[in-house]
Amino acid sequence: MKKLGFIGMGNMASAIANGIVSSGFLKGEDIIAYDLLKSQLEKNSYIGFEVAQNEKEVVNQCDIVLIAVKPQVVEKVLLPLKDDLKNKALISIVLGYDFEKYNTILDKSTRHVFVMPNTPAQVLEGMSLIEAQHSLTSQEFEFTKSLFESIGEVEVVPSHLMGVGGALSGSAPAFIYMIIEALADGAVLEGMPRDMAYRLASQMVLGSGKMQRVTKIHPGILKDNVCSPGGSTIRGVKALEDNKIRSAFMEAIFKTTHK
Numbered sequence: 697m698k699k700l701g702f703i704g705m706g707n708m709a710s711a712i713a714n715g716i717v718s719s720g721f722l723k724g725e726d727i728i729a730y731d732l733l734k735s736q737l738e739k740n741s742y743i744g745f746e747v748a749q750n751e752k753e754v755v756n757q758c759d760i761v762l763i764a765v766k767p768q769v770v771e772k773v774l775l776p777l778k779d780d781l782k783n784k785a786l787i788s789i790v791l792g793y794d795f796e797k798y799n800t801i802l803d804k805s806t807r808h809v810f811v812m813p814n815t816p817a818q819v820l821e822g823m824s825l826i827e828a829q830h831s832l833t834s835q836e837f838e839f840t841k842s843l844f845e846s847i848g849e850v851e852v853v854p855s856h857l858m859g860v861g862g863a864l865s866g867s868a869p870a871f872i873y874m875i876i877e878a879l880a881d882g883a884v885l886e887g888m889p890r891d892m893a894y895r896l897a898s899q900m901v902l903g904s905g906k907m908q909r910v911t912k913i914h915p916g917i918l919k920d921n922v923c924s925p926g927g928s929t930i931r932g933v934k935a936l937e938d939n940k941i942r943s944a945f946m947e948a949i950f951k952t953t954h955k
Contacts, residue, residue, distance in 0.1 A: 698728040756780060762786075762787040786807070809837070811827070812862040813848075876894065
């Protein structure tokens with residue numbers, strides 16, 4: 697029996713699989729995976745997982761199933777597997793399918809939990825939200841928590857905060873990549889080579905985030921510490937405020953949460 701089975705091997709599932717193997721949490725041979733697109737499996741074949749012929753084989757050959765398909769096909773995929781999933785554990789990373797929703801489509805004996813990870817899991821810097829309400833055994837929950845801790849940070853979140861939490865940690869990396877690109881563009885405009893600009897911008901974001909996490913100092917104070925009276929940095933801050941950067945980010949989280 698495999699320890700973990702993947703149904704779906706898209707970008708997020710690939711990031712998780714890559715992360716848990718590179719972190720040493722599982723070996724490639726502990727994993728079995730299936731995806732309708734063979735190219736997705738081939739792209740990640742270097743991990744060393746077993747390729748299943750269909751979803752049913754994944755369920756029957758593993759202890760815990762991780763489902764990572766598009767929301768619009770979840771029920772189409774799972775309903776034919778309802779009997780096979782009896783007395784098994786299911787980890788779902790499908791947006792919109794929380795504990796209560798799975799209760800309406802799975803057999804009562806199927807234990808399940810909803811997790812919202814993000815793509816930085818691939819480089820072991822993920823932020824994964826685990827819905828507090830779940831039906832896993834204590835051992836299965838600890839396995840799930842340890843799995844996602846092996847690829848980054850984990851937060852157990854009340855059900856009513858999973859939506860906004862997902863917007864903040866799951867969608868916002870796209871916003872940060874836009875910031876990295878824009879800052880690098882500004883440096884390129886001033887003559888800096890693009891590779892250097894991306895390297896400096898990315899490390900600055902990484903370091904700034906880590907500094908706030910480690911020191912727990914309010915980000916406004918950290919910002920103030922960089923701004924000298926009448927200096928260059930406060931002029932840049934004013935330019936951002938003039939362009940309503942705070943309002944833009946607040947609106948981005950609101951729109952992402954209330955799609």
